[in-house]
Amino acid sequence: MSGKTYRANDVVSCVDEGEDGAMLYNPDTDESVLLNPSGLTIWTLLTSPRTIEEIAGHLAAANPGLTSEQARKDAEQFIQSVVPDFVIEAPNEH
Amino acid sequence: MSTEALTVPDLTVPPTGLSRAPRELSLCVTGRCNLKCRYCFYADEMTGRSDLPTERWLALFDELGGLGAQRVTLSGGEAFLREDLFELIDGIIANRMRYAILTNGTLVSQDTVEAFDEGKRRLRLNYVQVSIDGSRAEVHDQSRPPKSFDRALSGLRMLKQAGLPVTVRVTVNRTNLDDLPNIARLLIEDVGLDGFGTNEVEQMGSARCYGESVVLTPAERLRAMDILTELNEQYEGRINAQAGPLAMARHFAKIEESLAQGKNGLPGRGMLNSCGGCLTKMAVLHDGTMVPCDLLPTLTMGVIGLHSLAEAWRSSPAINAVRYRRKIPLTSLPTCHDCTYAGFCSGGCPGSVMAKYELLNARDPLVCYRIFKGEEPGDAAV
Ligand code: SF4
Numbered sequence: 001m002s003g004k005t006y007r008a009n010d011v012v013s014c015v016d017e018g019e020d021g022a023m024l025y026n027p028d029t030d031e032s033v034l035l036n037p038s039g040l041t042i043w044t045l046l047t048s049p050r051t052i053e054e055i056a057g058h059l060a061a062a063n064p065g066l067t068s069e070q071a072r073k074d075a076e077q078f079i080q081s082v083v084p085d086f087v088i089e090a091p092n093e094h
Numbered sequence: 095m096s097t098e099a100l101t102v103p104d105l106t107v108p109p110t111g112l113s114r115a116p117r118e119l120s121l122c123v124t125g126r127c128n129l130k131c132r133y134c135f136y137a138d139e140m141t142g143r144s145d146l147p148t149e150r151w152l153a154l155f156d157e158l159g160g161l162g163a164q165r166v167t168l169s170g171g172e173a174f175l176r177e178d179l180f181e182l183i184d185g186i187i188a189n190r191m192r193y194a195i196l197t198n199g200t201l202v203s204q205d206t207v208e209a210f211d212e213g214k215r216r217l218r219l220n221y222v223q224v225s226i227d228g229s230r231a232e233v234h235d236q237s238r239p240p241k242s243f244d245r246a247l248s249g250l251r252m253l254k255q256a257g258l259p260v261t262v263r264v265t266v267n268r269t270n271l272d273d274l275p276n277i278a279r280l281l282i283e284d285v286g287l288d289g290f291g292t293n294e295v296e297q298m299g300s301a302r303c304y305g306e307s308v309v310l311t312p313a314e315r316l317r318a319m320d321i322l323t324e325l326n327e328q329y330e331g332r333i334n335a336q337a338g339p340l341a342m343a344r345h346f347a348k349i350e351e352s353l354a355q356g357k358n359g360l361p362g363r364g365m366l367n368s369c370g371g372c373l374t375k376m377a378v379l380h381d382g383t384m385v386p387c388d389l390l391p392t393l394t395m396g397v398i399g400l401h402s403l404a405e406a407w408r409s410s411p412a413i414n415a416v417r418y419r420r421k422i423p424l425t426s427l428p429t430c431h432d433c434t435y436a437g438f439c440s441g442g443c444p445g446s447v448m449a450k451y452e453l454l455n456a457r458d459p460l461v462c463y464r465i466f467k468g469e470e471p472g473d474a475a476v
Contacts, residue, residue: 011190012190013159013162013164013190014162015113015114015115015161015162016114017113017114018114020111023113023162025162025164025190027164027187027190027191027192027218028214028217028218030192030220032164
């Protein structure tokens with residue numbers, strides 16, 4: 001994953017359901033996924049292309065208790081769970 | 095009797111956990127139809143309301159896209175009568191939604207089929223559902239104008255040959271009961287469908303005028319249940335039903351099985367909650383009237399373009415009244431208070447109940463197990 005750049009898939013809709021998190025829906029594949037509030041934060045970041053390192057950096061800054069190693073793991077885990085339906089690789093866009 | 099049933103609910107307050115907007119909508123995009131079938135549930139709505147113009151539908155799709163709606167089902171009337179149908183479909187696609195079409199099939203041509211190849215129209219299509227009610231013209235056309243069968247079957251075959259996701263709904267009625275095995279053979283073996291769906295003519299819309307000739311008698315319904323259960327076994331579960339004789343047969347078999355196991359109820363039963371109560375879906379009629387369901391056209395929630403759909407979805411007493419049904423125990427109804435089967439029951443479709451009694455909080459005698467068993471006379475008071 002290192003060095004790769006990711007961004008939100010344009011076709012995906014996102015509905016913020018408040019405390020319940022947010023629902024992403026890809027109408028091309030008819031797949032949906034529920035994000036918790038921190039997933040929604042990452043999703044919002046991905047409106048512009050981001051690397052794992054950048055996502056981890058944002059997570060660590062937003063959660064002072066989080067080690068940089070854990071932040072990176074969380075970022076990787078998130079990306080793994082949403083690629084390719086909801087987030088796509090954007091190698092040349094960064 | 096539950097005390098909850100006696101409290102007066104504030105129907106402007108949505109149930110806890112309700113989404114901010116509907117995920118799915120049923121859209122009757124036209125009140126026009128090229129046929130005049132004897133059991134059209136929408137017939138009463140087709141007079142006195144006019145079709146919304148293209149731009150009003152497109153504005154609705156923009157609103158729905160902003161709210162994150164996921165799927166719409168286009169029906170009518172006959173959806174393919176709208177010359178702008180594919181323009182509407184493109185508006186749905188542009189707003190990140192998928193779609194399905196319910197049709198009588200008679201207007202489907204090679205041009206129609208090819209039109210699905212443009213852009214993402216094919217990718218975003220969930221299914222086209224064609225109504226086929228006979229294995230041959232003499233049966234199908236008994237309740238529809240002449241030549242309907244040939245044109246519907248030709249439309250169905252074209253859609254299938256083009257590799258589009260196509261399905262069929264067979265509406266069981268007095269004219270096609272004996273033809274059901276032939277219909278199954280035609281659709282599965284000849285046309286090559288994976289399966290098909292069934293329901294039953296109900297006393298609503300134009301069937302109110304033609305009732306005697308189309309609506310099943312109790313004895314015929316029983317036969318339909320047996321025939322469809324057998325056919326479903328023969329075709330290894332390829333016949334579906336969410337309502338009608340096959341659904342009833344399954345439900346009643348489940349009750350008998352549970353009773354034999356000594357149970358006195360089933361999970362999620364015992365309340366008036368048969369259809370899930372509009373927690374993810376609502377409908378819009380062809381003149382823009384928002385309603386909880388197209389089978390509940392008199393429960394007005396507002397008008398698109400004039401009222402906010404998101405607000406109507408959450409705060410309209412009309413839809414919240416349907417949602418509130420799930421809190422009403424069947425044992426609180428005068429018809430059901432002493433019923434030993436109440437714990438297995440969900441009271442039937444609110445649309446059918448409304449059509450019969452102009453009431454929402456009542457049970458539908460059609461799905462009543464006690465009536466089915468002959469333990470209560472057929473048409474008891476509400
Ligand atoms: S009387 Fe009929 S509708 Fe009422 S609870 Fe019993 S089975 Fe259900």
